[in-house]
Amino acid sequence: MIELLLIGMATGNPEHLTLQAINAIKRADLIIIPRKGDEKSDLADVRRSICAKFLSSTEQVIEFDLPKRDDATGNYFDGVSDWHDAIAATWATLIKQHRPGGGGTIALLVWGDPSLYDSSMRIAERLSNFDLEPNVTVVPGITSLQLLTAAHAIPLNTVGGAVQLTTGRRLRDEGWPDGVDSVAVFLDGGCAFTTLSSDNVYIYWGAYLGMPQEIYRAGLVADVGANIVAMRAEARAQHGWIMDVYLLRRLTKVDVADAV
Numbered sequence: 001m002i003e004l005l006l007i008g009m010a011t012g013n014p015e016h017l018t019l020q021a022i023n024a025i026k027r028a029d030l031i032i033i034p035r036k037g038d039e040k041s042d043l044a045d046v047r048r049s050i051c052a053k054f055l056s057s058t059e060q061v062i063e064f065d066l067p068k069r070d071d072a073t074g075n076y077f078d079g080v081s082d083w084h085d086a087i088a089a090t091w092a093t094l095i096k097q098h099r100p101g102g103g104g105t106i107a108l109l110v111w112g113d114p115s116l117y118d119s120s121m122r123i124a125e126r127l128s129n130f131d132l133e134p135n136v137t138v139v140p141g142i143t144s145l146q147l148l149t150a151a152h153a154i155p156l157n158t159v160g161g162a163v164q165l166t167t168g169r170r171l172r173d174e175g176w177p178d179g180v181d182s183v184a185v186f187l188d189g190g191c192a193f194t195t196l197s198s199d200n201v202y203i204y205w206g207a208y209l210g211m212p213q214e215i216y217r218a219g220l221v222a223d224v225g226a227n228i229v230a231m232r233a234e235a236r237a238q239h240g241w242i243m244d245v246y247l248l249r250r251l252t253k254v255d256v257a258d259a260v
């Protein structure tokens with residue numbers, strides 16, 4: 001029986017790995033690292049350096065080219081589903097090539113935590129289409145959202161308040177979600193916070209969190225929004241890629257008076 005370890009690796013700082021994650025890396029018979037193309041080569045480098053740091057030999061580490069998502073597929077969800085099938089097929093081929101006996105422990109280092117805007121668990125389920133039914137073990141990791149709230153030294157929620165996790169695409173298309181005073185926004189390539197009309201929204205923004213290039217900024221969107229857009233563009237040009245996340249908080253009139 002194959003054990004598939006999905007190891008939350010936080011976002012690159014080895015000090016953010018849990019002991020459970022380090023022990024899981026050490027006990028894996030095979031670790032597979034995705035290469036996502038030049039633009040995000042830093043992320044493969046982060047995985048390589050974590051393996052090099054915690055393993056005495058990296059013989060059991062292999063790399064593969066992550067299939068690309070076909071953005072031309074009309075329906076977004078169909079495109080993602082096809083992409084997951086392609087990744088599962090690639091994982092299955094690698095597992096069969098490198099674990100021909102059908103046993104052993106295979107590990108993937110998952111960015112942040114595997115439960116948050118990550119499809120490793122969904123892809124693992126699709127391995128059954130390739131006659132593989134591994135036992136999946138999830139090792140939790142520190143998320144980019146936790147690193148964001150830590151960087152700004154803020155609680156995620158207000159007292160008794162609800163938080164919505166969403167994407168830049170949804171915030172832009174659907175606006176502020178009902179019933180929440182805090183919204184955490186992931187996967188936003190286009191600064192969707194600039195589309196909010198309200199002048200009482202505070203933003204806590206961060207990019208490259210947990211990495212040496214980490215930057216962050218906070219303030220009323222009306223005051224710092226344009227500056228964040230400029231910082232983001234400059235950082236992206238400098239590093240060739242960017243990952244950023246932000247928490248939006250709708251303030252009361254009293255809060256706004258305190259914030260300005």
Ligand SMILES: C[S@@+](CC[C@H](N)C(=O)[O-])C[C@H]1O[C@@H](n2cnc3c(N)ncnc32)[C@H](O)[C@@H]1O
Binds near residue numbers: 187207210
């Ligand atoms: C595919 S999701 C993966 C999230 C990850 N599983 C986690 O636990 O944070 C990628 C998105 O997470 C956020 N993200 C991941 N790493 C980040 C980092 N180091 N700094 C800022 N945002 C990050 C960005 O919004 C990015 O678009």
